[in-house]
Amino acid sequence: MSGLRLVLKAPLEARLDCTGLLPAALSGLSEAAAERRVLPYGTSRAALGDLFTVTRGASAALVISGDARLDFVGAGLGAGEILVDGPIGAGGGWGMTGGRLVVRGAAGDDLAAGLAGGRIEVSGAAGARLGGPLPGARTGMRDGLVKVGGGTGPLAGVRQRGGLILIAGDAGERAAEGMIAGTLAVAGGIGPRAGRGMRRGSLLLGRAPDLVPDGFASCGAADFVMLLLIARRVPELAAAFGGGLSGRAERLVGDRLSGGEGEILVLS
Amino acid sequence: MSGAPDLVLNGVCVRDGFAEAFPMAATRLLVTADTARWALTAARSMTGFATSVIGCGCEAAIERELAPAETPDGRPGVAVLVFAMSLKDLKKVVPLRVGQSVLTCPTTACYAGIESGPSIPLGRALRYFGDGHQVSKRLAGKRIWRIPVMEGEFVCDETTGAVPAAVGGGNFLILARSRAAALAGAEAAVEAMAQVHGAVMPFPGGVVRSGSKVGSKYPGLIASTNGAYCPTLRAVTPTALPPEAESVLEIVVDGLSEAAVAASMRAGIAAVCDLGAEAGILAVDAGNYGGTLGPFHFHLHAIMGGAP
Numbered sequence: 370m371s372g373l374r375l376v377l378k379a380p381l382e383a384r385l386d387c388t389g390l391l392p393a394a395l396s397g398l399s400e401a402a403a404e405r406r407v408l409p410y411g412t413s414r415a416a417l418g419d420l421f422t423v424t425r426g427a428s429a430a431l432v433i434s435g436d437a438r439l440d441f442v443g444a445g446l447g448a449g450e451i452l453v454d455g456p457i458g459a460g461g462g463w464g465m466t467g468g469r470l471v472v473r474g475a476a477g478d479d480l481a482a483g484l485a486g487g488r489i490e491v492s493g494a495a496g497a498r499l500g501g502p503l504p505g506a507r508t509g510m511r512d513g514l515v516k517v518g519g520g521t522g523p524l525a526g527v528r529q530r531g532g533l534i535l536i537a538g539d540a541g542e543r544a545a546e547g548m549i550a551g552t553l554a555v556a557g558g559i560g561p562r563a564g565r566g567m568r569r570g571s572l573l574l575g576r577a578p579d580l581v582p583d584g585f586a587s588c589g590a591a592d593f594v595m596l597l598l599i600a601r602r603v604p605e606l607a608a609a610f611g612g613g614l615s616g617r618a619e620r621l622v623g624d625r626l627s628g629g630e631g632e633i634l635v636l637s
Numbered sequence: 638m639s640g641a642p643d644l645v646l647n648g649v650c651v652r653d654g655f656a657e658a659f660p661m662a663a664t665r666l667l668v669t670a671d672t673a674r675w676a677l678t679a680a681r682s683m684t685g686f687a688t689s690v691i692g693c694g695c696e697a698a699i700e701r702e703l704a705p706a707e708t709p710d711g712r713p714g715v716a717v718l719v720f721a722m723s724l725k726d727l728k729k730v731v732p733l734r735v736g737q738s739v740l741t742c743p744t745t746a747c748y749a750g751i752e753s754g755p756s757i758p759l760g761r762a763l764r765y766f767g768d769g770h771q772v773s774k775r776l777a778g779k780r781i782w783r784i785p786v787m788e789g790e791f792v793c794d795e796t797t798g799a800v801p802a803a804v805g806g807g808n809f810l811i812l813a814r815s816r817a818a819a820l821a822g823a824e825a826a827v828e829a830m831a832q833v834h835g836a837v838m839p840f841p842g843g844v845v846r847s848g849s850k851v852g853s854k855y856p857g858l859i860a861s862t863n864g865a866y867c868p869t870l871r872a873v874t875p876t877a878l879p880p881e882a883e884s885v886l887e888i889v890v891d892g893l894s895e896a897a898v899a900a901s902m903r904a905g906i907a908a909v910c911d912l913g914a915e916a917g918i919l920a921v922d923a924g925n926y927g928g929t930l931g932p933f934h935f936h937l938h939a940i941m942g943g944a945p
Contacts, residue, residue, distance in 0.1 A: 512775070531775060532775075533776060550773075551775075552774065552776070569772070571772075571774065591790075592789060593789070593790060594669075594710055594712075594744075594746050594789075594790060594792045595774065595781065595790060595792050597710040597711055597712065598709055598792060600711070601709055601710060601711055602709065602776055602777040603776050603777050630770065
């Protein structure tokens with residue numbers, strides 16, 4: 370059965386909480402029934418039909434026209450696909466466990482917070498705390514893949530517990546802060562104070578940081594078979610660094626100030 | 638022997654016998670290294686002293702060499718098959734051999750060669766060598782381990798899959814006019830059988846000169862020389878040899894499936910028969926225990942007729 374297509378009638382005037390707007394929840398609903406679904410909108414609520422024109426799409430995916438005030442798009446997604454034509458607001462892909470969220474535009478803060486599976490692709494930039502924890506949680510994303518075509522705000526990969534984040538552009542300050550495990554790859558530049566409090570996990574950098582972060586010590590350069598393996602098993606990661614990985618990198622270990630043994634690999 | 642007429646191929650008599658094989662558990666490992674030389678070195682070391690479960694705990698051999706394009710990390714590699722009598726034995730022997738022969742070998746890495754079936758530990762067991770500095774990484778749904786070593790890092794998958802219903806002990810015997818003719822026949826067979834994927838010949842060079850029978854006159858020995866095929870005993874024991882036979886060599890085959898063993902045996906016997914009677918090959922026979930030991934019976938006539 371083909372999915373629904375939600376086209377905004379006009380730019381949103383307040384923030385729309387899209388929690389629950391998922392392919393599984395809408396499957397089997399007629400266009401009219403979908404239009405009657407009510408979502409939190411600003412300080413009140415609005416029916417989907419008041420904001421969107423709902424039609425039956427050509428593909429199985431749920432297609433939504435983008436707006437920077439669309440919050441929590443794909444939150445809790447477990448299966449299926451959501452395509453957003455344009456930007457989204459905060460909390461995109463919160464707590465996703467599977468499926469695919471594709472954003473043809475930028476994403477706001479807290480993208481992929483608490484991600485437990487599935488993949489998120491954002492063609493533009495992303496805001497702060499990419500892949501970080503859900504409110505009250507001790508750890509950030511623990512599985513899945515997030516791909517950001519642009520740069521990110523501060524605290525990308527904060528307390529990341531697993532999974533893979535690919536950032537094609539620059540990452541803001543304090544990336545990988547408190548990282549526990551997983552991989553954060555940044556093809557562009559990295560902001561100051563990266564890896565602070567890092568316990569384990571890998572921060573892959575396409576270029577060396579301006580300053581070696583406090584608490585990190587260089588183990589020198591070496592050839593890493595693991596990088597050759599990643600290049601084959603995760604071609605997207607290799608592509609983010611220009612299509613190939615030589616396998617050679619400088620390894621910085623830290624944050625030793627907090628007894629951590631995470632690593633920053635600066636690729637050659 | 639059923640008394641059916643013998644099949645004669647290029648002057649070589651293919652006897653109406655059958656090879657009797659038994660179930661085993663098996664896995665495939667992919668060993669890579671910076672160069673093919675070191676991948677082969679590790680694979681040979683890992684599959685050393687693995688001719689027979691009777692004395693070695695497992696049977697293992699190189700399945701084939703792998704081009705860089707075929708390996709997980711894009712380096713030259715070797716596919717290895719390991720067989721044991723049970724999954725429990727396989728779980729014990731694989732980490733032991735990888736730990737002693739691959740982890741120790743310069744530049745190597747070790748990956749799963751089978752993705753399905755029960756899990757056999759690789760990095761899951763070997764990671765402790767890293768003394769707390771080992772690093773795990775889960776990418777594309779698979780967990781790998783990076784174990785720091787003096788040379789750099791040893792990388793391996795956490796586990797490899799297994800085939801619980803593999804087949805061990807497929808075999809055939811080459812009866813020849815001379816030792817040289819038997820050896821030439823065995824070499825031709827092994828070369829042809831190496832082209833069949835999913836099956837290996839675990840004995841030295843793929844060939845056994847000391848085929849065995851079950852039991853012995855000495856208590857405690859579970860196998861002893863197969864007198865019926867020993868040319869120098871034909872006057873003192875019941876013999877299965879024609880008068881002109883001076884030497885016999887055996888090829889033993891283990892495979893991931895019954896079909897793989899049959900295909901391997903077919904390729905080997907065909908290669909032997911291609912040499913023909915003119916090369917001194919007299920007959921091809923097979924070893925069995927009367928059909929009471931193993932559930933897999935590979936009838937030579939059926940195999941050479943194309944039906945496994």
